[in-house]
Amino acid sequence: MPRQQLSEREAALLTEYELIRNEVKKMGSLIAEINEEELDALTQSMRSVEQKLALVYTVFRSSIYAHLSQQNIGQTQDGMSVYSEQFQTNCPPFD
Secondary structure (H helix, E strand, O other), X not given: OOHHHOOHHHHHHXXXXXXXXXXXXXXXXXXXXXXXXXXXXXXXXXXXXHHHHHHHHHHHHHHHHHHHHHHHHHHHHHHHHHHHHHOOOOOOOOO
């Protein structure tokens, strides 16, 4: 349909659609350009962060394990002291 046969509103609407289409095309080309240039650097940076996070997680888990193990050892020693009070032997204490 030629523009001469369109009303003013219809012509204005088509003009706005053209502007939007041009902006979307610009954004698409800009995104493609960013992907080509910066995606590799961003991926390497994120990989580095991921590796550091995994290291911190491993250290955190091992410290929790050590803390819980230490608590279990302390509870075991406390339990042994209760038994040693109940039973008397001639053996020297273990230190």
